[in-house]
Amino acid sequence: MAAVKSQPTRIVIVGGGYVGMYTALGLQKKLRSGEASVTVIDPQPHMTYQPFLPEAAAGSIEPRHVVVPLRKVLKRCHVVTGRATRIEHERKAVTVELADGHVEEFEYDVLVSALGNISRTLPIPGLAEVGIGMKTIGEAIYLRNHVLSRLDQASSTKDPELRKRLLSFVVIGGGFAGIETLAELEDMARYALRYYENLKQEDMHWVLVEATGRIxxxxxxxxxxxxxxxxxxxxxxxxxDTRVKSMEGGHVVLDDGTEFDSDTIIWTAGMKANPMLRNTDLPLDERGRVRCTAATQVVGLPGVWAAGDCSAIPDLSQTEEDPTAVCAPNAQHAIRQSKLMTKNIIATLRGKPTKDYHHKYVGSVAGLGLYKGVADVYGVRIKGVLAWLLHRAYHVMFMPTFNRKFRVFVDWTQALFSGREVVALGQIHEPKAEFDRATKS
Incomplete structure (x- = not known):
């Protein structure tokens, strides 16, 4: 009698960001034919390379080149466009609300939690109504159009108070996302002013608010x-060392007594683990992240893995100083953890030992607009053009797929010779407005 062929191992990856996509890429390259099936579940059909969002918002990079289409690069995986709403490891099932609204369950043998994080908000009056995030490509496109449209409106109005409000731009949060967003958008707006005869640089008011004493x-x-x-x-x-007390109706009140009006309030004050993790039976730490071993395996649950911003993985480079230290939630760790996790998953499938994640944080780079940047790498502090070049080189190196690397490089080259594109396409936010007017005329 012929032997019955066993079914391939079912690997389900929840999340298609850094960790989800890099893990799926690694698995489809390394898995043998028929060894396992890989399913990637994410609400968006693409992965967003978030470090490039400020440059996409400022017009240095075409927004489509900042995202990587999952179905195009994960040709040997099953890509499901839907939002995971529950994980029940006891039943080894993930509940997913699919793009058309219906709900399905996906069973698994191996689970990868790659849910990432979301913006951390505070109960500040007015934040939900007037705040703008900076975590998705949609928000980056919106911010670009919004800032440029404020210049158009300010150029048209004769009301000095309205003009001041329109030309006041606030970024709340002094982390990398906030500083790069602020610097890139200010650089873009200053460049755009050359095309407005009645606006001057001193008419703009750009403000950074950071709750701690440093950025x-x-x-x-x-x-x-x-x-x-x-x-x-x-x-x-x-x-x-300043906090926002309220921003109702765009009227910003700081705790030092400063008050002003703004039509553009950008919120980048921190991130938190995806709250969907609370709808799981996975072990979580006090910050809502999945507890993991140094091998990226979820504590006490064989066959369950996690990495990136939603995980609490021991930072072995810091254990001598702080035995409880976990890896910081940043792209540098997420990408490297996903690569190790891929190897460990395959090693486990093949009955081989796993390896621990050990990577010392080497430093950071940040762009502050065209030809301006800062870098702190291996304790060496670099400023200006060299740091800006290092920032671009570092991130294009980690941008997934040669296709996207090439497209980003072409965007930079075009911008170098022809300057930024400073046209607002505000119509995309109300695509039917003109057609509705036509039907009523």
């Missing part, structure tokens, strides 16, 4: 202070 904690305090000095030289007002 970009990933770099040295001295480099953070230098960055603040450079921003202030550009006319950007930086409020450190």
């Amino acid at each position: 970009m904690p990933e770099v040295s305090a001295r480099l953070g202070a230098w960055t603040v000095e450079q921003l202030e030289k550009r006319g950007i007002k930086c409020y450190l």
